[in-house]
Amino acid sequence: MDLLDFARGPALYFALAVFALGTLWRLLGILLLPWGLIRSPAREGSPSPFSSALKGIVVKLWPHKEFMAGGFFTFINGYIFHLGLAIVVFLFVPHILFIKNLFGISWPGLPSNVIYAVGVITAVSLIAAIANRMTSPVLRLISRVDDYISWVMTFLPVLTGLLAVSHLGARYETLIALHILSVAAFFVWFPFGKLMHAFLFVFSRAMTGVRFGHRGAQL
């Protein structure tokens, strides 16, 4: 078995298994705790918990202008790399074919040169994020090892992907193998660190949405 076969065979399946089980374990470990739902009567005319939850999830997409002064870069840069990652991961034709092979579903993609440009922007944005983390006194103080590991796990697939597409540094097959291995590493790390926020944000925002909605308070 060569490196590429190993990467898209056992390595990837192992990673996906860790990802699925670990994510499930962590989510259940949180959601199976008691919910403590005994609450004082809701404010008259307050929305249903369901719509408060939805509102919580949606409202938090955009910061209040009051917090923009200090948070503008974090907000803009955060949007850039999240959108960039989503575009590159889900709209690059080879990725779509790969997903089709695994799960049997597919959708149309974007031209490669567009994806390449988005990939470069994403990489630059990720570098800006880590530079900010390492220089801002607040971020330096609150950062954990997790933040750096999660960054590496996110950055490597982008980097190896860009190298593979530009045939830079090694044989194409080797680059693809490294790319898939970096994605496997991403999946293995996912349940254990902050990458989990990709799932947790829904619960976290919804819960606060319900708490505030119940009180008739604005989120």
Next chain:
Amino acid sequence: MTAKTTTAGVAYDVHGDMSETDRRDAAMKGFVREFGAIAAAHMESCVRCGMCANACHFYVATGEPAYTPINKLRPFEQAYHRHAGPFAPIYRMLGIVPSVTVEKLEEWQRLIFDACTLCGRCTLACPMGIDIAELIKEARHGMYKAGLIPERLQLMDRTTKAWGSPATPAEDFADIINEAGEEFGVTMNVDLPKADYLVTVAPAELSEHTKALADVAKIMNRMGLSWTYHSEGFEASNIGYLNGDTELQEKMTRRIIDTAIKIGAKTLVLPECGHAYGAARWEAARWYGGDIPVRVIHMTEFLQEAVNSGKIKLNKIDATASFHDPCQLVRRGGVTKAPRDVLGKLGVTVKELQNHGSLGVCCGGGGGVVSNVRADPIRFKAFELKRREVEDAGADRFVTACGQCRITLTLGAKHFNWNKKVESLLELVADNLAD
């Protein structure tokens, strides 16, 4: 009590005799004990983006990174991961997350108590929707159990346990009420066996703001309501809610609600106090295991009902005013419109502060901070943010609906020789009742 300093020079207070390990374990248990799904989801969701720093008046006023809201939870986050999180057994086995040391807790006393007013502005800034303020409140439960709370809060705790109020023994309550009645020429009702409205008070009203006691009476009498103060249940500020003593919180909550039930009151009116609203309006059901047979409303909601129902008429004040939004009432309580409605009925044109309503900046004294002298320097710094906004708004008057905010802002004004009176909405209404 012993006042100490950590090796890094941070002041803290310690209470009770406990070994260091016991102290640490008590803190961990106190925090982790009630861990539910909501707190856990919030402990797990932080992406360390730092947005919350921009919301905290203590960070904004000082630029000190330690005041970043999520940083105030650090030892408790560690405890959570080691003892309660989904991977806790693995972390313990591999020794990845070490035990929290007692020194760390001592060092964090300053951040959890002196530098947090539980104002909840950070919650509004967090893109993950983490209710940071609520988590800090839960961290205080652990700190209380470990005997690691500031001396002033401990003193108020002891006094409340002994007297039923941090301000005065329950035996003296009726006298204070009657004296206020005489001083301000208002008929007072106290300890009536039956009444529709039970009116409760905050400590400031039993000392500095006694006029408030008479103001409520004046309005209630004018409306012809059946109401009373009551020596068995008068203290609504609930020190246990903010110092982390959950047993005291339960006791103080039960005391006022049980008294309301006993006298057959349908409505319990909370004083102009933000934390009273948080404790009684939103958390009381927790101690009763379900709905309470009494309606709990804040003084501001009572005033809104009074003016909207037309049961009292007000003289028009031809003035502009800015309103300081008490955090527990507005941001965390949802009572944003009521004070503005009442001001409107007074003929006051509201000139909003730059940050107002649910995004208003805290007075800097909530959560027991104003009572904790150690916090004076940062409290004054935070006050400057407010002062700037008030000056920029340029209104004639400055009004609020929380006695603690009023005291904090008045102390700030005095400190900076700032010539602006901080007025009470209740007092404005009482002083302007039309015949």
